[in-house]
Amino acid sequence: MRRVVITGAGTVNPLAMDVAGTYAAFAAGRCAIGPLLIRDVDRLSVKIAAQVHDWQPEQHFERQRLPLLDRFAQFALVAARQAVAQSGLRFEGALADTTGVVLGTAGGGLTTTDDNYRSVYAEGKSRVHPFVVPKLMSSAAPSHVSMEFTLRGPSFALSSACASSNHAMGLAFQMVRSGLADVMLTGGAEAMLCLGGIKAWEGLRVMSPDACRPFSLTRNGMVQGEGAAVFVFEDFDHARARGAVILAEVAGFGMTSDASDIVMPSTEGAARAMTIALKDAGLAPEQIGYINAHGTGTAANDRSETAAIRTVFGTQADRLMVSSTKSMHGHLIGGTGAVELLACLMALQTDVIAPTMGFETPDPDCNLDVVPNEARAVRVEAVLSNAFAFGGLNAVLALRRI
């Protein structure tokens, strides 16, 4: 089977507008969670989030194109531009015909839906903008990315709640590995910080009123974020032949379903996904140095994830570093795995492990080395990135230094 490497990365997230800025924020332990600044925030009980502030779409897109671009698609496009620029790839001929785009998202153009429901139901308008449908569809992001770079291979959006990006990247990995494509653009995007988007989460009673403190005894829930990350996945030989700079190898992918509960996670399902990812990558547990945890900061996830890591790694678990960067960029829902893959790339490229910020008090049920409150300089050979979604859909990526 072919080997798959990452030759480009791009991002727009609450910490920074690019990869370098995101690495700097991770290394400094900067937290982007703050007061939520949106219309009608006074109607919400959740008043914090990790937002992309000062986003000026007109700096990135021509004015006539903007009516077609929901915020999530804007984030995806800008991230994709950065990734493609870094890869140095030019898409023409056979490469353009086979390269595709697989992006994860949970809400798609939710802000567009929210705005237009408001105008029809609350404001009594009887006419909406003609582009509402192409703007709100979840596949708008991959479609626009494909058009921007003339990528005429297999493209689609993928939705599995909080595992959407990891499933998307896992599938793109398998497509390159199997020879379906030499290059794929993949990752995810989310922008659901609007009244309806937050109100829905509020109803579930799992949101923190003040901070995201994964694995801490004092954790009291999750905090939403927004943004995107996009990567260029490329066949190793293809990348080497053109002298591309290789950021890391995507070594394996594991996915499982709990088949048990629509919101409560299963330790067993998460453990099986990690085990399958390791086996797929041909990696032994002792070769993994770091896990970017799903680490939502909810009572249920962090306890269950810790138990799953202990199940898979046994005595090796005490040696592992495990951190949740959601403490800094919030939970990007369908886009979260993509932004979190940046912490894995940072570990493999720069030998710096991103911390779990907001850590206050150890929880006996979460007794792993969670790299509390301060980044750490350690060289690791291989890493895992976990995503465990509502509905019991688990997706774990394994990356290796190259």
Next chain:
Amino acid sequence: MDLRQHVIAVLAEQAMLDPGDIDPAQPLADLGIDSLALVETIFALEEAFDISIPFNANDAQAMSFDLSSVEALVAAVSDLVAKKAA
């Protein structure tokens, strides 16, 4: 229907029990109300009494809102209804 009966009726609906089968001294867990059903029950009580119940599923033990038994829940709802009227 007084407040107590109303709360018990809401609980019975969520637990799929007959209101007569609910013992006020019973812990909520014994009614077969799991974590997801509890969130739905809290919502149903908020809607029924037009109150806001301070409930975070991550922090159920540390809450000021007492969910230990049916009786405690009746008292807590009664308290919130009184506060709203004041």
